[in-house]
Amino acid sequence: MDKFSVTDLSVGTRGTLKEFKTSYQPEFLSKYGYKRYTNIIPLNGLKVVCETVNVKYSSIQGELVVHDNDVLTYLGHKFWAVTKNREHEDESNR
Structure with missing residues (x-):
């Protein structure tokens, strides 16, 4: 990701939140x-x-809290797919 060569975010752009924030x-x-x-x-x-x-999953949409190591994929129309890093989950949720 090169922050100096972009004017928009392409659908399918993928990376961790930390990578997006540095780019x-x-x-x-x-x-x-x-x-x-x-x-x-x-x-x-x-x-x-x-x-x-x-995020939008099926008929549910809203905001999802993300952490630096979570992997994000831009889907377009201000929606993202998120793969959560399991280190942030509470043990009771596993």
């Missing part, structure tokens, strides 16, 4: 369904609380 600016990704929620900390600036992407 593209958050403002650019926000045009494609990526969101980051922040909290202002006095004297420290902004702290990212969580990051999400828009």
Whole structure:
């Protein structure tokens, strides 16, 4: 991924969230369904609380919290497919 040669995000673009964040600016990704929620900390600036992407599975759509090692694939129309990294799952969910 080369952040200097793109003007749009192609359908099928795939990578980890960390790769997307190092290749593209958050403002650019926000045009494609990526969101980051922040909290202002006095004297420290902004702290990212969580990051999400828009997903659609069957008839259900909404936001899914994603982590740096989760693999994302852009599907178009601001929707993403997400393969979750299992290290973030609670043991009771396995």
